[in-house]
Amino acid sequence: MEVNNRYITITNHIQGSAKESDFELKVVPLRLSVEPGSSAVILKNLWVSIDPYQLNRMKSYSSSQKTVQSAVRITPGQPIDSPGVARVLVSDDPEFVRDDLVEGFVHWGEYTVVKGGMLRKLDPEIDLPLSYHAGVLGMSGLTAYAGLFEICNAKKGDKVFVSAACGSVGNLVGAVCKTLWLLCSWVCWYLIEHSTGTFLTGSIYILTTLEVKC
Template structure:
C-alpha cells in the first residue's frame, strides 16, 4: 500500500527569525510496507514536539552546532527530524508490532520512515495523555527538572527568577521551584501570560517584561533581597539585569537563549565584576546530559501530576501544514506552555 505523505522542509538555511516563506510543504509517495528482516520502521506520527532550539539547526553554520553531534544541521529540502509520538505501521525486524505506540526522533511529517537503530522507545502502560511524553514527561520536563535541581541545587526559601516562565520549560521550572519551597517570580511577554503565572501556576509574582523600560530596576523591585537562582531561557538584556541583581553565590542555569537565537546582535554582556565579587556560577546545560536521572524525574513528576500539584500547560495546533506557523509562533511568544502539533487521532 502506498500513501501520499506530506512533510515540511526548509527551502534554505535560516539566519533570522523564521517566517512562512522559509518553509515548504512537500508531498512524496511512500510505501507502507518494509522489507522483512530490514532495519526499517514506518511510523504514523500522532504528535510532534515543536521546540525553539531547532532554529539553531536551521542555520548554515555555527560553531555551536559543530561542537555537538546531536544538533546535526538540518538540510534544506529534506525531512526535518524532531521528537514525536507515533504509531508503528510496519517494522522490518519484528521488534515493534503494528500499532505499537512509540516515541522517538521522527520527522515533521505525516509518516516517517526511520531506522530501528534510531532512538525509538515503546510507550507501554503510559497512564497520561500521549502528549505528556513530549512535554512534561519528556525532554522538556527533564530540562526544567535537571536545570533546577541538579544545576541550581536550591535551598528552601531561596529567591528564584524564571524568564519565559510561561514557555514549555519555564512553566515547569517555575512550578518545581515553587513546590520545592522557593520564592518564585516569572517574566513573560503578555498580560495574559502574567495572569496564568500568578493565578494558575501560583507563582509569588510575575511581570510582563515588555512593559518594563529598565529590566534591572524591574528585577530590583521584584527581588528587593536579591536573586539566588536564575533559570535563564532568554539570555540578552534579561541575563544582564539578572546578574546585576544576583546575590552572592547565586546560580544561573542557562537553559535557552531565545533572544539570541534569531538575532546574534542581542548578546548579553553580563558584568563580570559581579560574577567575580558575587562568586556567580553561570552554567549551560542540555537535558540529554541527565538521562541518568530520567527515571527519578519521571517518577517524581508523575506523582506531582497525579496529585494535581503540577499543572501541565499545552498549546496544540493541528495538521502537518500548521507545523511552520507553530514553530514560527515560538519566536513571537504565541504559545503558553508546551507547543505540540497533533497530526492524527490516537485511535
C-alpha cells in the same frame, strides 16, 4: 501499499527571525514496507514538539549545531525532526510491533521512517494524554527536572533564574517551581515581544519577568 507523505521543510537557511516563506509543505510517495534486516520502523506521527531551539538548526551556522546531538543543522528540502509521539505501522525491529505507541524524534509530517533503536516504547497502562510524552514526560520534562534538581539542586525557598523563559523547558521549570513553592525570576528576551512577559506571569504564575534588550 503506497501513501502520500506530507511533511514540512525549510526552503533555505534562515537569517534572523523565521518567516512563513522560509517553509514549504512537500508531498512525496512512501511505500509502507521495510527491507528485511534493516531494523527500520515506519511510524504514523501523532504528536510533535516544535521548540524554540529548532530555529538554530535552521540557520546556516550556530554553535549548538556542533555541540548538541539533537541540534544538528537542517538541510533545506529535508524533513525537520523533533521529539514526538507516534504509532508503529510497519516494523523490522523485533522490539516493536504494529500499533505500539512510541516516543522519539519524528518528522514534522504524517509519517517517519527510523531505526528501531532510536525509539522508546510507551507503557499502554499509563492513563495520560499522549501529548504529555512530547512535553512534560518527554525530553523537555527530563531536561527541566535534571537542570533544576540534579544540577542546580534547587530547594524550597530558593530563588530561581531562568533564561529563555518561553521555551518548552523554561515553561516547565517555572511550573515546577510554582508547584514546589520556589521563587522564580525570569529573563524574557525583548527580541521576542512585549506580550511575552504577560504570558508568563498570567498563564503559569511566574512572579517576575525581566525584559532585556540585546
